[in-house]
Amino acid sequence: MHISFLIFSAYGMGGTVRTTFNLAQALAEQHEVEVVSVFRYRDRPFFEPDNGVRLSSLVDMRRHRPTFDGDDPEHARPARVFPAADGQYKQHSALTDRKIGEYLSSTEADVVVGTRPGLNVHVARQTRRGPVRLGQEHLTLATHSARMKRLLRRTYPRLDAVTTVTEADARDYRSTLRLPGVRVQSLPNSVPEPDVAPADGSRKWVVAAGRLAPAKRYDVLIRAFGEVVRERPDWGLRIYGHGREADKLRKLIDELGLYNHVYLMGSANPIEAEWVKGSICAVTSSLESFGMTIVEAMRCGLPVVATDCPHGPKEIIRDGADGLLVPTGDVRAIAGGLLRLINDEGLRTRMGKAALSASARFDPAQVAARYEELMTSLVNRRAGTLHRARGTLLGGAYAAREAARLGVKYALEGART
Amino acid sequence: MILALFDTSPRAASPRGVAPRGVAVADPPPDVASPSVPEVSVPGAPAREVPVSEVSVPEAPAPEIPAPDVHHPRVDCMADSTVGLTFTVRLFDKDAREIAASQVPESAAVLLRLRHHHGPDASLRLPLTPVAADGRLRAILPSTTQLPEGRWDAYLSLADEEPQRLLPGVHDLRSLVSGGSPSDAHAWLGVRIPYTTKNGNLAVRAWLRRPHAEAGTLRVEDGAMVLRGRLHGARLSATACLEALPRDTAASPVRVAVRPDSEGDFGPERAPEGPERTPEDADARHSARDFTVELPFASLLPGHQAWDLWLRPSAYEEPVRLARILDDIPDKKRIFTYPSRRVSDRDGAIHSVKPYYTINNNLSVQVTTENGQAERE
Numbered sequence: 001m002h003i004s005f006l007i008f009s010a011y012g013m014g015g016t017v018r019t020t021f022n023l024a025q026a027l028a029e030q031h032e033v034e035v036v037s038v039f040r041y042r043d044r045p046f047f048e049p050d051n052g053v054r055l056s057s058l059v060d061m062r063r064h065r066p067t068f069d070g071d072d073p074e075h076a077r078p079a080r081v082f083p084a085a086d087g088q089y090k091q092h093s094a095l096t097d098r099k100i101g102e103y104l105s106s107t108e109a110d111v112v113v114g115t116r117p118g119l120n121v122h123v124a125r126q127t128r129r130g131p132v133r134l135g136q137e138h139l140t141l142a143t144h145s146a147r148m149k150r151l152l153r154r155t156y157p158r159l160d161a162v163t164t165v166t167e168a169d170a171r172d173y174r175s176t177l178r179l180p181g182v183r184v185q186s187l188p189n190s191v192p193e194p195d196v197a198p199a200d201g202s203r204k205w206v207v208a209a210g211r212l213a214p215a216k217r218y219d220v221l222i223r224a225f226g227e228v229v230r231e232r233p234d235w236g237l238r239i240y241g242h243g244r245e246a247d248k249l250r251k252l253i254d255e256l257g258l259y260n261h262v263y264l265m266g267s268a269n270p271i272e273a274e275w276v277k278g279s280i281c282a283v284t285s286s287l288e289s290f291g292m293t294i295v296e297a298m299r300c301g302l303p304v305v306a307t308d309c310p311h312g313p314k315e316i317i318r319d320g321a322d323g324l325l326v327p328t329g330d331v332r333a334i335a336g337g338l339l340r341l342i343n344d345e346g347l348r349t350r351m352g353k354a355a356l357s358a359s360a361r362f363d364p365a366q367v368a369a370r371y372e373e374l375m376t377s378l379v380n381r382r383a384g385t386l387h388r389a390r391g392t393l394l395g396g397a398y399a400a401r402e403a404a405r406l407g408v409k410y411a412l413e414g415a416r417t
Numbered sequence: 418m419i420l421a422l423f424d425t426s427p428r429a430a431s432p433r434g435v436a437p438r439g440v441a442v443a444d445p446p447p448d449v450a451s452p453s454v455p456e457v458s459v460p461g462a463p464a465r466e467v468p469v470s471e472v473s474v475p476e477a478p479a480p481e482i483p484a485p486d487v488h489h490p491r492v493d494c495m496a497d498s499t500v501g502l503t504f505t506v507r508l509f510d511k512d513a514r515e516i517a518a519s520q521v522p523e524s525a526a527v528l529l530r531l532r533h534h535h536g537p538d539a540s541l542r543l544p545l546t547p548v549a550a551d552g553r554l555r556a557i558l559p560s561t562t563q564l565p566e567g568r569w570d571a572y573l574s575l576a577d578e579e580p581q582r583l584l585p586g587v588h589d590l591r592s593l594v595s596g597g598s599p600s601d602a603h604a605w606l607g608v609r610i611p612y613t614t615k616n617g618n619l620a621v622r623a624w625l626r627r628p629h630a631e632a633g634t635l636r637v638e639d640g641a642m643v644l645r646g647r648l649h650g651a652r653l654s655a656t657a658c659l660e661a662l663p664r665d666t667a668a669s670p671v672r673v674a675v676r677p678d679s680e681g682d683f684g685p686e687r688a689p690e691g692p693e694r695t696p697e698d699a700d701a702r703h704s705a706r707d708f709t710v711e712l713p714f715a716s717l718l719p720g721h722q723a724w725d726l727w728l729r730p731s732a733y734e735e736p737v738r739l740a741r742i743l744d745d746i747p748d749k750k751r752i753f754t755y756p757s758r759r760v761s762d763r764d765g766a767i768h769s770v771k772p773y774y775t776i777n778n779n780l781s782v783q784v785t786t787e788n789g790q791a792e793r794e
Contacts, residue, residue, distance in 0.1 A: 050513055195493070195587040203594060254756040260634040263752050270587055277591045277745065 001375060002032040004109035004131075006100070006119050008088060010037035010055055013046040013269065015292050016115055016138050019189040025051045026190065026368035036103060038096055038119070046269070058099040069095065081125060085148035086118030101126045111375045117148060124158040132378040133159045138189075140164070140289045140311055141172045153177050160378045163187045163371075165290040168311040185374055188315075190367035191295045191359070194272035198301030198356050199279060201349040204235045206338060207278035207302070209271050209293050210285075212243030212264075217307070219245075219252055220331055221284040226256045227335035232342050237262045237282070240274055275300035279348060280341050286328055288312040298322065298359035303351035305337040316362075322354035484575040485520045486510060492527070492571065492619055493586035494611040496593050496745075501560040502609055502621070505553050506545060506573065507586060518547040518554045521575065527556040528572040528580050529621060531565060538565055542574065564609055564623040571611075571619040585611070585619040593745035606649055612747040622747040624778075630728040630737045632780045633707075635772055637755050641713045642772055642782070645678070646728070646739065648706045653677045654731035659710045659739075661717060661724040661782065671716045675728065678707040712782075714770045718762040721786040725779065739780040749774040759787065 005020055024033045028051045035049065040057035049055055059075070060067045069075060077094035081101065100119075104112065104126040111132040114120035120135030127133050135156060141149065141164075156162060161183035164170040170186040173179070206225070210216050218239055225237045239249075239262070246264060253262050268274045271293075275281065281297030283306040288294075291312030294304050298316070304323040306313040307330075317323035324340065326333040341348045360366070487508045495503045504527050508516040524544075531539040541564070543556035558564070572580035588611050605627040614620050628651035636643045644659075653675065661671040708728075717724055727736035741749050750773065757771035769785045 048513060196589045199591075203591065205594070250754070257636075259753075259755055260636070265746075265752060273588050273590065276589070277594045 001110045001372075001379065002108060003027055003034075003111045003113065003375065004107055005033075005035045005113045005115060006103075006123060007035060007037055007115045008091075008119065009039045009041060010035050010049075010057070011040055011042040011045045015189070015290075017045075018047060019138070019292070020115055021047050021049050021053070022190045022192055022364040023368055023371060024053045025049060026364035027371065028053050029365075029368075030372065034109070038100060039091070058103060059096055074098065081122055082118045083121050083148070083151050085145055085151050086116065086121075088116070088118060092118070104128065107131060110379055117144070117152060120159065120162075121151065121155050124155045132161075132375065132382055134375070134378070135159045135162045137162060137164045137169065137173070138289065140166075140169045141176065142169075142310070143287070143289070149177070153179075156182060160382065161185060161374060163374070165189055166311040166315050168315065169289070183374070183378065187370055187374070188362055188367060189290050189292055189295070190364040191292065191299050191362050192364050193360075194275075194296075194300050195270070196272055196276050196300070199276045199352060200301070201279045201345065201352050203277060203279050204342075205278035206235065206237045206280045206282050206342075207240070207275055207297070208237070208282045208284075209240040209268075209274065209296075210283075211241050212239075212245040212249060214245060215285055215287045216245075217284045217286050217329065218249050220329055220334065221282055222249060222252050222256065222258065222262055224282075224284070224331045224334035224338065225262055226258055227332065228338050228342065229258065229261050231339060233261070235261075235342055238265050238274070238278065239263065240265045240268050240271060242267050271296060272300055275302055278302060279352070280305060280338060282334070282338060283307065283313065284328075284334055285309050291316050294323075295359055295362045298355035299362070301352045301356040303341055303348060303355050305334065305341065307334070316359075318354075318358065322351055322358045324351075482520070482522055484522050484525075484578055485516050487516065487573065487575065487581070488513070489584055490573045490581065491584045491586040492573075494588040494590070494619075496590045496609075496611075497560075498592045499560040500593070500607065500609065502558040502611065504543065504556045504558070504571075504583075505548070505586075506555070506583070507553065508573075518552050521545070521554060524574075524576055525554060526574045527583065528574040529558075529564070529569040530572065532568045532570055532620075534567065541569070558609065558621075560607070563605065563625060564607060564621070566623055566625045569621040569623055570614070571621060582618045584617065585613045588612075590745040595744070608742045610745060610747040624740070624742045626738075626740070626742070628730065628737045629742070630739045631743050632739050632741045635755060635780075637758055637772065639758065640715060640760065641711050642755075643709065643711045644726075644739075644780075645707065645709050648708060648728060648730060648737070651730040651734065651737065653706045653708055656732040657708070658729050659712060660727040660729055660736050661712065662727060663720070664723045664725065665720070668720060668722070671712075671724070672729075673710060673712055673716070675708045675710045678709055714758060714760045714768075715762070717770065717782060717784050718760060718768050719764070719766060719786070720784055721768075722784055724782045724784070725775075726781060740778050741774060741780065742778050748776070749778045750776055 005024055007020055010017060020035065024035050027033050034054040034056065037055065037057040039059050039061050041061050059069045061070055062068060063070065072095055074095040075093045079089065079092040079094060079097050081097040082089060082092035100122045104122060105128045109131050111134060112123050112127050113134045113136060114123040115136050116138065123133050123135060156179050159182055162173060162179065164173060164186045165188055167186045170184050173184045208221060212218060228235060249264060253259055275297050279302065281302040281304040283291065283294055283304060285307060286309050288309055289312060294306055294313060294316050297304050304317060306317055306323065306325060307328040308314055308325040309328045314325060317325055319325040324337040326337045488511050489509055491507045493505045508521065510516055526545055527543040529541040543558055545554040545556045548555045571583040573583050574580040593610065605625055606629045608624040610622045612620060612622055629649040631647045631649065633645040633647060657675040658672045659675055726739040728739055729736040741753060746752055753774055755772045757769045759767055760770050761767050767787045769787055770782060772780065772782050775781055
């Protein structure tokens, strides 16, 4: 198969970029794979694809290049295809509409994969007749605005399949969007085997990593660690990442007098070398659409103490076997979970080993095999049916009726999120 | 006739790591357990070291294979428990395909150059040799090699070509986290931490100290800071003191007595950093000694300036700079930070006092006069 991924920017260092490259590289073992980046901000990507994965870009944002597209007047006009409901609407333009459209209407690929809702809308509306259209959801349906949900309900029936990163989100898609003729399947993000030997549980550090954003609730983690220090002052906490919460967290650490035990480390790449310096990973988010750091830490042999937040953690961690799930936002419970592993070296080591073997299911080769199965069946299904036309009609009819009926409910959900 | 064979097909006849009997060998083959100590060489001087186990034929030197066109060479670093560093390089061609070790000239080396310095001590060549396990090239910086203090930029040196910068790879520095085992077997204490420079290249931060006063937990109280630390390579006498030396030499130094910690004194004030210490090796073999010192902030007032903190082991010994270098973090300044305290001097003027680490990881205290704050207090 010829598989083409469409991504906002392959030149960033976020989770979508990493997981897309991991998947693309694993699929490239058997297939012809390309990654098409809408924007190009840098000469070289942070993560260099190898294994024959082709990388190309549509809009050049490098000022120093003669091919710079940023001054194109077409780029100053607002996008019409890329939806305003997508958080990255502002970066898109009439120029990206046209370039993405040209690529999708001429692609030779057998399977086209969109990697965020706005791009999935492009894939649904602009892909030429023939290729399988697959839309990935890396966030969750529940966190989208009512406007976005209405748009997806209208547009996604023109896709062949939607993938989510958790089973819980796949259920949401099936039950609230009802996309006739569209396969909805959960396929987790993948994390490759790290290049460092796994942790052995002997180092007295708890490690956390991720953007310093409010949803990660590092304030809760720091307070919980204050309780840990009272009982085990020989243990420390390192938090990797940067973000707008940095100053607030710094203040909290100073206020609680934890500056000899809790450290804001800044970003680290590759992070795996930092996981193995610790013996326990802590994730205290209020929301994790997947929970990439949980898998990363487990692949390094760390047991994870994670809050049981929607949706990712409970689908990754088997509570009590390869990690611990604790109630979201509960300082005492989080401290309790950490202390349970800190005070019991045997348990810590056993869970670390269990985490190491359980997390192998997220290996790119395994996830890619599941993608391959899905893609192959979709390509075969396409080969002989007229389902597209049927799906589109049904979808349109459903969309009109359901949107009217559910308008109020969506508005409420929107207000809640 | 063996020599003739070498001339026509040197690589086939003399695989690396095999030294035919009866032929002179320049150096013993390296191994991890007893690495050869690399020589310090003058930058730009012709490479003299014959890579290990290469057969040298004086009259007709085996021609080296031409250096391949290497793009974006990366190096994985690993620190071992004795604080030796292993560099494993990954070389790529212009299409990002990995180049096999056999394609690389045998004179290939990792070159470390001390930034802003020239001269014989400012450059160090570490020969690259293939590793049997994965066929990659590896160089070793043994714990026994002294690396003068500073920032050492890492280069790949191939044959006669201009050395090119090495990019960082995966750095396994877990053995450094709790200070490794800074060996007191040498007459000096060396710390080397590989890190990524602002421009994204690989460099090694080095410290070379003896004696050394390592700063540990530091608590900022209302009127004073309480510091715990450990002295390496010197004894704490009854006259030991902490000296705060003003950057502005007009003010006079401040001295406060240092209290040696007794055995097992690491009670509730313990912190995760610092190697575990067993009582019996405290003084005898390692001659390291834990201490506590309290520096009253009032003694640093009035004034608007920085104070550098030193530890004087006894009245008759030179002071030792207090620093925090025994772990895996090359730059402490932004990671080890402390709250500031507002302190009023005798005239009621308010000063803000804040301990901090300098860009060289030395411990200092900044005193800042707060204008117009006096009335409010």
